Amino acid sequence: MSINSLFSPESVFVSEKTSSEAIFKEVSNKLFDEKCVKEAFFSEILKREKLYPTGIDTSPISENLPNIAVPHTEGEFVTTRLIVPVALKTPVCFKNMIAPDQDLQVKFLFMILNNDPEGQANILAQIMDFLRLTPVSKLQKLFNFTSTDKIYQFMSENFKK
Amino acid sequence: MSRQVKFIAACGAGVNSSHQIKDAVEAEMRKRGYNVKVDAYMIKDVNEDLLSKYDGYLTIAKTDLSFTPKIPLIDAGPILYRIPAMAKPVYDNVEKVVKEIN
Numbered sequence: 375m376s377i378n379s380l381f382s383p384e385s386v387f388v389s390e391k392t393s394s395e396a397i398f399k400e401v402s403n404k405l406f407d408e409k410c411v412k413e414a415f416f417s418e419i420l421k422r423e424k425l426y427p428t429g430i431d432t433s434p435i436s437e438n439l440p441n442i443a444v445p446h447t448e449g450e451f452v453t454t455r456l457i458v459p460v461a462l463k464t465p466v467c468f469k470n471m472i473a474p475d476q477d478l479q480v481k482f483l484f485m486i487l488n489n490d491p492e493g494q495a496n497i498l499a500q501i502m503d504f505l506r507l508t509p510v511s512k513l514q515k516l517f518n519f520t521s522t523d524k525i526y527q528f529m530s531e532n533f534k535k
Numbered sequence: 536m537s538r539q540v541k542f543i544a545a546c547g548a549g550v551n552s553s554h555q556i557k558d559a560v561e562a563e564m565r566k567r568g569y570n571v572k573v574d575a576y577m578i579k580d581v582n583e584d585l586l587s588k589y590d591g592y593l594t595i596a597k598t599d600l601s602f603t604p605k606i607p608l609i610d611a612g613p614i615l616y617r618i619p620a621m622a623k624p625v626y627d628n629v630e631k632v633v634k635e636i637n
Contacts, residue, residue, distance in 0.1 A: 426547025426578065426596070434616050448548045448577070471552070472612030474596050491550040491575075496558055498551035502617045 380457050380497070381529045384408055386522040387460040394466055395420060398445070401460060401485065410487055411452045418447040419485075429468030429478040436510045440481030440517050443468040444498060449489045457497060457533075458485035459525050461517065482517045504533050537637035542573045542629070543586065544593040544611065549577035552595045556611045560593065563626045569633045591632045607632050 385405060391397045402416035423445055432439040460483035470476040484501050505513065512532065519525050542560065546552035553575035564571035573593065576585070583602050586592060592604055593611040609628045613621040 422547050428547075430615075434618060434621060444551070446548055446551055449550055472596050472610075472615065486551055488550050491554050496551065496555045498615065499555045499558070499617060502555075502615060506617055 383526045385458045386526045390463045415451045418451045427469030429470045441478045442482050443480045446486035452487040452489050456487040539570045540633045541589045542591045543589045545576040545578045545581050
């Protein structure tokens with residue numbers, strides 16, 4: 375699998391929405407049009423985030439990084455393996471994955487579409503390695519991009535398999 | 536010959552976090568010389584009957600179960616960061632359970 379195949383230039387977002395539900399709606403509609411997800415994806419991802427949140431506190435990696443989230447559903451609601459980057463113009467509140475009673479202000483999403491969890495390397499592990507191994511100054515640039523082209527280009531160049 | 540020690544890992548979708556913990560714990564325990572198997576599940580499928588088949592439960596978040604598990608619970612969330620210093624205490628806890636069984 376080539377590096378770029380985990381990203382698609384059409385599936386990158388810069389969102390101005392200010393709630394997780396509105397972001398999920400915007401992204402789900404477009405991903406559905408692109409045939410990357412099934413119709414139930416929006417309600418599933420909303421439900422799943424409430425029950426099992428996916429915010430990740432990045433402070434163990436660096437105090438100088440904004441927090442991220444990795445929303446995802448079970449494999450049956452998607453049709454592909456893809457990471458969907460979503461830059462948020464305004465940080466949005468997510469709950470912490472490993473401490474669900476804790477609120478996190480999140481600035482960037484790496485939504486995971488994975489219809490083949492047993493398949494190849496674990497996508498979440500790859501995202502965490504990307505955060506851990508990319509210099510903080512570079513990641514800060516990524517998290518502040520307001521152009522989907524720039525985000526796609528950055529991910530294609532810097533996301534290592 | 537020591538027997539295989541079986542753990543369960545569970546997350547919301549049963550796809551990403553639980554698989555990452557499965558892969559990491561199996562690899563580290565192999566490195567430490569133990570025969571450990573981890574099965575990845577969705578949290579909604581975890582019940583008393585299922586847990587009774589395992590030696591330990593690797594949790595990702597504090598999840599409210601409707602019952603008190605009889606097997607050791609190990610907080611494995613820190614493994615997700617893939618930072619060796621954060622993962623080590625989790626692996627040590629897994630090793631402790633494995634040693635008690637064998």
